[in-house]
Amino acid sequence: MSTQITQERMLIGGRWVHKNESIDVYDPGTGELIATVPEATVEDVEFAIETAREGLLKSARLPVHERMRILHGAASYIESNQDVYVRTIVLESSKTIREARKEVNRCIETLRISAEEARRIEGETIPFSQMPGHENRVGYVYRFPVGIVAAITPFNDPLNLVAHKVGPAIAAGNAVIVKPATATPLSAIRLAEAFLHAGLPEEVLSVLTGRGAKICDPLIEHEEVRFVSFTGGYTTGKEITRKAGVKKTAMELGSNSPTIVLEDADIAEAVSATVSGSFGVAGQNCIGVQRIFVDNSIYKTFLDQFITATKKLKVGLKTDETTDMGPLISEKEAERVERWITEAIRLGAKLRCGGRRTKAFLEPTVLTEVPETAAISQYEVFGPVVMIESVHSLNEAIQRSNQTGYGLQAGIFTSNLEEAFEAVHQLQFGGVMINDSSDVRIDAMPFGGIKGSGIGREGVRYAIEAMTEQKVVAFKLKKTPFF
DSSP states (O other): OOOOOEEOOEEETTEEEOOSSEEEEEOTTTOOEEEEEEOOOHHHHHHHHHHHHHHHHHHHHSOHHHHHHHHHHHHHHHHHTHHHHHHHHHHHSSOOHHHHHHHHHHHHHHHHHHHHHHTTOOOEEEOGGGSTTOTTEEEEEEEEEOOEEEEEOOSSSTTHHHHHHHHHHHHTTOEEEEEOOTTOOHHHHHHHHHHHHTTOOGGGEEEOOSOHHHHHHHHHHOTTEEEEEEESOHHHHHHHHHHHOSSEEEEEOOOOOEEEEOTTSOHHHHHHHHHHHHHGGGGOOTTSOOEEEEEGGGHHHHHHHHHHHHHTOOBOOTTOTTOOBOOOSOHHHHHHHHHHHHHHHHTTOEEEEOOOEETTEEOOEEEESOOTTSHHHHSOOOSSEEEEEEESSHHHHHHHHHOSSOOSEEEEEOSOHHHHHHHHHHSOSSEEEETBOSOOOOTTSOBOOSGGGEESOBSHHHHHHHTEEEEEEEEEOSSOOOO
């Protein structure tokens, strides 16, 4: 793949904009400069909101079939130019070429689901005559666009997680302003190109490339921004909810997801799923497996097989078809994860494999006997590290799984139906995957967590519901209707 440096533009209300001040974008695997993007200012935020006002009027008036046509058109454009999108993801992010292909395919699916769900934005009738004195009234509820949507997206899925916000916003008739992660803005720019090619009215979509510290506050605090959709860290999400004021928000704030493996589990299947779930995208995955609780009777067997499988993973160039795991998003992040590993070992954890860092690359790491006081036990590591601990019962596994401030997804391996249902009801998470790791998601399902893992649900249909408001309509008739 070429590493020719490109000078990108950002999109404001259909206009591609250059700026004198720019931000450098680097390939985290090589450290090479691959592109520059404009550094947006507060004035750019104001202009984006101003044009979004006009865009909202156009978007809300688009017939449903037009919204569907545009969404299908954007999906088809990406499908026809798949190599460009794969290349962009590989260059700017941590993903290997195989992982990038999967993300591009998922983005196409997300947009097509958005098109289909646009036809299902439905209301309901209200029987007003249920209350005395209202016999002459008939009414219904319908959904209308929430308004201007601010979409703040992370680096780990730089294309599909943008699509998960933009697709439903357009399906619901909103205008949307995207603030992509500073480290990975190129995929969002390419997505915007697909929408303009598909005929989206120009003012409906903006992509502001810039630093969150400079432009996020004026975006989320603006009174005309009526919905803030954020995917990222808990601390930032908490600040957004404090600053946003009286408006709708959706927050997906990560987790330190557990998976339970009981004595009657298929060990080979459990090992395969949890190794993949632990180290995909170098562990930079909000539902990636961070903690594994294994029944004591099979603990040694599981641990030995897990370590053997982990050692077979190939860490290296993202462009190599045989590479299993690439770098973290930056050397700074790799250093942080390395510090967390060192702290855990200092507190008494056992390093079973991995742990060595070379610049932004960190070997897949397995720890055992990790004290609960270690940061890596309490917080989301967002790196290629997994903790494997033995338990004596399902109750102990559930109790330890729930002993966290997060609650996004969990997994359990068992052939016992009763124990599976016990886990479903007792695990305090937004999703429980049976005979799978926590790392399971399809783009149509409701996705989100409880506790510190966020507010609301993504997944196209559920995002559309959040990005619309309900309006009650009542007709008072001259006489009581008979149906």
